[in-house]
Amino acid sequence: MTMTPEEATRFAANLDRLVGAxxxxxxxxxxxxxxAFTALLSDGHLLLEDVPGTGKTSLARAMAQSVDGGSNRVQFTPDLLPGDITGVSVYDQRSGVFEFHPGPVFANIVLADEINRASPKTQSALLEVMEEGQVTVDGQTHPVGRPFMVIATQNPVEQAGTYRLPEAQLDRFLMRTSIGYPDHASTIRILEGTDQRAHDQRIEARLRAEEIVEMTALARTVYVDPTIHDYVSRLVDATRTAKEVRLGVSVRGALALVRTAKTHAAGRGRHYVVPDDVKALAEPVLAHRLILDPEAEFDGVTASNLIAQVLIETPPPSARQAG
Known part of the structure; x- marks a missing residue:
């Protein structure tokens, strides 16, 4: 079943309400x-590469409040253990059985702050829950519920004492972006509200968690023309053959681009994907999946620049073809 124009209009209106909140x-x-909401409604996770103090925790908390859900923040440190994230089984002497005590990953929005400061073993504890929406402790599987989203952060400046995220884990993140510093006008508005601490700010829920799950399912029904699939395929092929790249975009990356393009189209009130949807999301969806040649990196080439160049060199289908 394909999304109808009326459903696309409602989808866009609901997304605007969430973003506005x-x-x-x-x-x-x-x-x-x-x-961030595109990632959530595409059933994916978000990686934020940003310096401290840009509002990452506020973003996660506000998103959870807007969908009437729960949020947890985990500060990743070198001594953090996998059980500190997923939860542990504790023996109850009165009942004589082990009881599972859920960890902070059991929330709708989980902020994994400075994820690259934890050991690879602890980082890998997130892989199962990010991919399958469940954790396995002592052979027992526990679903975390839906909607579920991990917002992980890492500081691109301070790399001392960190563990670089392996490519397999980077590939699990649907998008990578950064918040950045606010502009001048926004900074003034923030300073004017210094009498209110950030964690005291609350927003009213605009939608229920169940409605987010319904929107996620609805986004999958957006129509994608075969020419769009061809366009995405040519884009990822171009990343694999570029001389500056040691490892190009995986098939998972191509699927992620199509999935997010569907959500992006619905968020714009359309029940079909156009090339501009793919272009708008190519950099946040694909750039972090590239491994550049060391010589290219030394020459100042970045993954974002390379994706921009690929978009220029790869012609999109015409409006008539894509329609």
Whole structure:
């Protein structure tokens, strides 16, 4: 079943309500907020590469409040253990059985702060729950519920004492972006509200968690023309053959681009994907999946620049073809 124009209109209106609610807390960051909700409604996870103090925790908390869900924040440190994230089984002497005590990953929005400061073993504890929405402890499987989203952060400046995320884990993140510093006007508005601490700010829920699950399912029904699939395929092929790249975009990356393009189209009130949807999301969806040649990196080439170049060199289908 394909999404109808009426359903696309309702989808866009609901997304605008969610974005507007979070903008009350994270001022002047419409694009980042929209990207974050696109990841959520595409059943994916978000990696934020940003310096401290840009509002990452506020984003996660406000998103959870807007969908009437729960949020947890985990500060990743070198001594953090996998059980500190997923939960542990504790023996109850009165009942004589082991009882599972859920960890902070059991929430709708989980902020994994400075994920690269934890050991690879602890980082890998997130892989199962990110991929399958469940954790396995002592042979027992525990679903975390839906909607579920991990917002992980890492500081691109301070790399001392960190563990670089392996490519397999980076590939699990649907998107990578950054919040960045607010513009001048937004900074003034923030300073004017210094009498209110960030964690005291609350926003009213705009939708229920169940409605987010329904929107996620609805986004999958957006129509994608075969020419769009061809366009995405040519884009990822171009990343694999570029001389500056040691490892190009995986098939998972291509699927992620199509999935997010569907959500992006619905968020714009369309029940079909156009090439501009793919272009708008190519950099946040694909750039972190590239491994550049060391010589290219030394010459100043970045993954984002390379994706921009690939978009220029790969012609999109015409409007008549894509329609």
């Amino acid at each position: 979070v903008e009350e807390v994270l001022l002047g960051k419409n694009r980042v907020i929209r990207l």
